[in-house]
Amino acid sequence: MNLLSFRGGIHPPHSKSMTEHLPVEKALEPETVVIPLQQHIGAPCQAIVEVGEKVKVGQKIGEAGGFVSAPVHSSVSGTVKKIEKRMIINGTGTCVVIESDGLNEIHESVVPKGDVETLEPKEILDIINEAGIVGMGGAGFPTRVKLSPPPDKKIDVLIVNGAECEPYLTADHRLMLETPEDVVYGLRAVMKVLGLEKAYIAIENNKMDAVLSVKEAAKEYPGIQVVTVKTKYPQGGEKQLIYACSQREVPSGALPMDAGAVVSNVATMSAISKAIRTGMPLIERICTVTGDGIVEPKNIMIKNGTRISEIVAQAGGYKGDPGKLILGGPMMGFAQFTDNLPSTKTTSGVLVFTEEQARLPEYNPCIRCGKCVDICPSFVQPFAISAYSLNGMFDMAEKYNAMDCIECGSCSFICPSKRPLLHSIRMAKREIISKRRKTK
Numbered sequence: 001m002n003l004l005s006f007r008g009g010i011h012p013p014h015s016k017s018m019t020e021h022l023p024v025e026k027a028l029e030p031e032t033v034v035i036p037l038q039q040h041i042g043a044p045c046q047a048i049v050e051v052g053e054k055v056k057v058g059q060k061i062g063e064a065g066g067f068v069s070a071p072v073h074s075s076v077s078g079t080v081k082k083i084e085k086r087m088i089i090n091g092t093g094t095c096v097v098i099e100s101d102g103l104n105e106i107h108e109s110v111v112p113k114g115d116v117e118t119l120e121p122k123e124i125l126d127i128i129n130e131a132g133i134v135g136m137g138g139a140g141f142p143t144r145v146k147l148s149p150p151p152d153k154k155i156d157v158l159i160v161n162g163a164e165c166e167p168y169l170t171a172d173h174r175l176m177l178e179t180p181e182d183v184v185y186g187l188r189a190v191m192k193v194l195g196l197e198k199a200y201i202a203i204e205n206n207k208m209d210a211v212l213s214v215k216e217a218a219k220e221y222p223g224i225q226v227v228t229v230k231t232k233y234p235q236g237g238e239k240q241l242i243y244a245c246s247q248r249e250v251p252s253g254a255l256p257m258d259a260g261a262v263v264s265n266v267a268t269m270s271a272i273s274k275a276i277r278t279g280m281p282l283i284e285r286i287c288t289v290t291g292d293g294i295v296e297p298k299n300i301m302i303k304n305g306t307r308i309s310e311i312v313a314q315a316g317g318y319k320g321d322p323g324k325l326i327l328g329g330p331m332m333g334f335a336q337f338t339d340n341l342p343s344t345k346t347t348s349g350v351l352v353f354t355e356e357q358a359r360l361p362e363y364n365p366c367i368r369c370g371k372c373v374d375i376c377p378s379f380v381q382p383f384a385i386s387a388y389s390l391n392g393m394f395d396m397a398e399k400y401n402a403m404d405c406i407e408c409g410s411c412s413f414i415c416p417s418k419r420p421l422l423h424s425i426r427m428a429k430r431e432i433i434s435k436r437r438k439t440k
C-alpha cells in the first residue's frame with residue numbers, strides 16, 4: 001500500500017496495546033469540579049456566575065474574554081463554592097469550583113439546535129462558538145476562530161486528524177471505533193461552514209479497524225475521503241498532515257490557512273456534532289489513563305474539571321511510587337509535579353511512568369551524526385539551535401529558524417548522545433518570543 005506521509009519523523013514504540021481494545025468507560029461522578037476559565041489559546045474567560053449560585057450541567061459559567069477565546073460551561077449541577085486562582089496544567093489560573101449535587105440536572109439552554117442540512121453556515125459557527133469548542137488534539141485553539149479565516153485566505157483543503165500518532169494514547173482511536181457517526185456529522189457541519197464539498201479524515205495505518213469504522217460511517221458522503229496515513233511520528237502535526245494529504249507545504253513562519261488548509265481533530269468533530277444534535281456544550285472528553293505506573297489502564301469519559309488524582313484512582317491508582325506524571329502523550333505532553341490539578345478540554349491522556357522509566361539519561365557531547373537533522377519534520381537543524389540556546393545566543397537560534405520547531409521531541413528521541421535538544425530549543429523559543437514582545 002502506498003501510504004501518505006511526510007519527510008522526516010521517527011518510529012517510537014506505539015505502547016498502545018494497554019488500552020486500544022478497551023471500550024470507553026464513564027467516569028465516576030466527581031464530588032467537586034475545578035473548572036479553569038482558560039482552557040484554550042487566547043484570552044481567559046470572565047466568570048459569569050457568583051459564589052453560592054446554583055448551576056446546572058451545560059450552563060455557561062465563563063464568557064469568552066476576547067476574539068481568540070472560548071466560553072466554558074459547568075460539567076455538573078451543584079453550587080459554586082469558590083472562584084479563585086488554582087494550579088492548572090501550565091501554571092496558575094482562575095477557576096470556578098463547583099460542588100456537585102449528584103443530580104446532573106441539565107440546564108434549560110441545552111436543547112437540540114437543529115440539523116446540519118437546514119442550519120446556515122453562520123448558525124453552525126455560532127453554535128460552535130457558544131458551545132466553547134476548541135481543538136481537542138493539542139493546544140486548544142478556539143474552533144470558531146479557526147473556521148473564520150480572513151477573506152483573503154481561501155480554504156480548499158480540510159483535514160480531520162484521526163492520526164493519533166502519540167504513543168500510548170488511544171482516546172481518538174476508541175472515539176472513531178465507538179461513535180464514528182459523530183465524527184462524520186461534525187465534519188459535514190464544518191464542510192458547510194467552509195463551503196467545501198470535499199474533506200479528508202486521516203488515520204494512521206496502525207488503526208485499520210478505525211479506518212473501516214469511519215469509512216462505513218462516511219459511505220453515504222462521497223465528498224468525505226478516509227485516507228490511511230503512514231504510522232510515523234509526528235504524523236498528526238498540522239503541517240505534516242497537510243503535506244501528506246495535499247502535498248502542500250506551509251511556508252516557514254506561516255499558518256495552515258496560508259496554504260489554504262484547515263486541520264481539526266476527530267474529537268473536535270464529535271464535540272461539534274453533540275453541540276448541534278443535543279445542544280450540549282463541550283463539558284467532557286475521552287481520556288486515556290495509561291502507562292506502566294498505572295494499575296489498570298483505561299479509556300475514560302471524564303468531565304471537565306475532574307481532579308487528575310480522581311481520574312488516576314478510577315484506573316486503579318498508581319503502581320508503586322509514580323516516577324513521572326504527564327498530561328497528554330509522552331512526546332508533546334506536559335510533565336506535572338502534582339496530580340492535584342483539574343482536567344480540561346484538551347486532557348487527552350494521563351500517562352504515568354515508573355521511577356525507572358522516568359530517569360533521565362546522562363547526556364554526552366554532540367557527535368555531529370546529523371540524525372536530528374534527518375528526522376526533523378520542520379527541516380531545521382536541532383543540534384545547532386540547541387547549541388546556540390545553551391550558550392545564550394538566542395539571536396543565532398532565531399536565525400536558524402528556532403520558531404519553526406513544532407516541539408515534537410523527535411530530535412531528543414533519536415539523538416544517540418541523549419542531548420537535551422527539545423528542552424533547549426523550547427528555551428530559545430521562549431526567549432525569542434519574549435524579545436519580540438519587548439520590541440513591539
Ligand code: SF4
Pocket residue numbers: 375376377378379380381382404405406407408409410411412421422425
Ligand atoms: S527541532 Fe523541533 S520540530 Fe525538529 S525534531 Fe526537534 S522538536 Fe521536532
Ligand code: SF4
Pocket residue numbers: 365366367368369370371372373382383414415416417418419421
Ligand atoms: S542527533 Fe545528537 S549527536 Fe547527532 S547531530 Fe544531532 S545533537 Fe548531535
